[in-house]
Amino acid sequence: MIAPSTTREALLEAAADHLQRVGWASFSFRDLATVVGIRAPSIHHHFPTKGDLGVALVAWMRQRRATHEANLMESFPDPRDRLLALGDLIADHICAQHQSCPIYALQAEFPVLPEAVQQEVSAWIEDAISGLTRWLTEGRARGSLRFPGEPADHALVVWSVLQQGTQLTRTRPGTDFRVLVRQLVAGMTP
Amino acid sequence: MIAPSTTREALLEAAADHLQRVGWASFSFRDLATVVGIRAPSIHHHFPTKGDLGVALVAWMRQRRATHEANLMESFPDPRDRLLALGDLIADHICAQHQSCPIYALQAEFPVLPEAVQQEVSAWIEDAISGLTRWLTEGRARGSLRFPGEPADHALVVWSVLQQGTQLTRTRPGTDFRVLVRQLVAGMTP
DNA sequence: CGGACGCTACCTATCACAAGGTAGGCTGCA
DNA sequence: TGCAGCCTACCTTGTGATAGGTAGCGTCCG
Numbered sequence: 238m239i240a241p242s243t244t245r246e247a248l249l250e251a252a253a254d255h256l257q258r259v260g261w262a263s264f265s266f267r268d269l270a271t272v273v274g275i276r277a278p279s280i281h282h283h284f285p286t287k288g289d290l291g292v293a294l295v296a297w298m299r300q301r302r303a304t305h306e307a308n309l310m311e312s313f314p315d316p317r318d319r320l321l322a323l324g325d326l327i328a329d330h331i332c333a334q335h336q337s338c339p340i341y342a343l344q345a346e347f348p349v350l351p352e353a354v355q356q357e358v359s360a361w362i363e364d365a366i367s368g369l370t371r372w373l374t375e376g377r378a379r380g381s382l383r384f385p386g387e388p389a390d391h392a393l394v395v396w397s398v399l400q401q402g403t404q405l406t407r408t409r410p411g412t413d414f415r416v417l418v419r420q421l422v423a424g425m426t427p
Numbered sequence: 428m429i430a431p432s433t434t435r436e437a438l439l440e441a442a443a444d445h446l447q448r449v450g451w452a453s454f455s456f457r458d459l460a461t462v463v464g465i466r467a468p469s470i471h472h473h474f475p476t477k478g479d480l481g482v483a484l485v486a487w488m489r490q491r492r493a494t495h496e497a498n499l500m501e502s503f504p505d506p507r508d509r510l511l512a513l514g515d516l517i518a519d520h521i522c523a524q525h526q527s528c529p530i531y532a533l534q535a536e537f538p539v540l541p542e543a544v545q546q547e548v549s550a551w552i553e554d555a556i557s558g559l560t561r562w563l564t565e566g567r568a569r570g571s572l573r574f575p576g577e578p579a580d581h582a583l584v585v586w587s588v589l590q591q592g593t594q595l596t597r598t599r600p601g602t603d604f605r606v607l608v609r610q611l612v613a614g615m616t617p
Numbered sequence: 618c619g620g621a622c623g624c625t626a627c628c629t630a631t632c633a634c635a636a637g638g639t640a641g642g643c644t645g646c647a
Numbered sequence: 648t649g650c651a652g653c654c655t656a657c658c659t660t661g662t663g664a665t666a667g668g669t670a671g672c673g674t675c676c677g
Contacts, residue, residue, distance in 0.1 A: 244626080259538055265663080267661080267662085275627065276629080278628080278665080279626070279628070281664070282626060286663080337535070341535055344527075346450040346535070348448050348449055359599065385613040386613060391614070393595065393602070393610065394588055396591075397595070398587045401586075401588075401590045401591040402583075417587070420575070420581055420584055423576055424614055455636060456636085457635080466655080471638070476637080
């Protein structure tokens with residue numbers, strides 16, 4: 238929050254990376270320590286418990302997600318273009334390395350997460366879905382997006398595809414995330 | 428495959444249950460043993476390694492999925508009704524207990540799974556997606572389903588919503604899986 | 618000036634525990 | 648007799664976490 242320690246950020250980066258690859262339960266402080274270049278117990282200096290690290294990690298990712306959302310809204314006035322651009326962003330950052338959204342892993346292992354981490358994950362999801370809801374509302378008003386029912390309900394559909402789609406690129410070789418997003422958007426084009 | 432030992436099936440049931448709740452890495456032979464009522468090392472008699480158990484588990488789930496698909500095709504001649512019925516089936520069997528699809532967890536932890544389990548998981552996914560592709564093809568021919576592009580591409584969209592939707596019911600309290608499926612189908616109604 | 622003080626960042630050593638897996642023995646049914 | 652099914656006892660490895668200590672940096676008072 239205050240002091241942006243380099244080691245601290247390196248630990249968060251490493252944790253995010255491991256989370257995407259092997260999930261929450263399968264990475265240890267030793268794994269992170271090896272990557273960062275310090276000894277495992279030293280991590281406790283930055284994050285007293287693994288739960289504390291988890292909370293900091295998701296809070297950090299919430300911040301980054303908000304930044305990405307703001308950037309996309311500035312660069313793409315039309316919500317339809319914006320959705321496609323988000324698809325490209327995810328394809329480049331996640332699918333290119335055959336990883337998945339870190340939040341995906343945290344959802345799969347939800348009950349084993351410390352309660353504070355669970356709350357932060359739920360908050361991330363709420364952020365993302367309410368962001369998409371605004372995009373859909375705007376797109377319908379502009380006439381560039383068409384879908385039945387309420388924007389809030391359809392946002393769940395859109396979000397589900399984006400979330401599960403990242404996973405498909407690694408469990409189903411040959412799947413193209415961009416094609417998936419375009420198929421989704423095609424179904425919402427007037 | 429051959430001898431349907433009661434204990435063996437009880438172990439598979441317990442494994443599926445734990446998988447849905449805590450994921451692959453976070454359940455142990457001891458956990459299963461406690462549920463089934465035998466000692467942990469005795470499990471090795473039925474499944475030499477955890478990987479063997481994983482393979483048997485996913486193979487078993489592939490079989491069950493195929494049975495469910497066959498039942499739905501018999502009971503619901505129209506693919507649109509069939510999709511809604513599948514949604515109800517999932518809502519009753521999974522979301523009601525705030526669990527998620529066992530396959531969801533296996534995807535999230537894909538790289539830590541034994542290779543044989545990975546292959547079986549990929550096969551499960553392929554089964555499901557090709558099944559949905561057939562439904563969509565049939566629905567379009569019958570005129571009860573409308574969607575852009577190829578059935579095989581849109582099947583990925585449908586499958587993603589079903590997969591991620593089960594997760595939403597436990598990470599986002601208040602989410603109704605049936606509403607999500609209806610929103611999805613509404614977008615594919617002529 | 619200078620040294621006592623306290624801070625951050627890291628170390629080594631060690632803990633208690635749980636993981637998957639193995640060895641070998643008992644029991645009861647075909 | 649033979650073997651499937653289960654047991655107890657044990658092994659190795661790896662886990663999150665704690666205790667206690669050290670090096671280096673800045674600060675502030677006498």
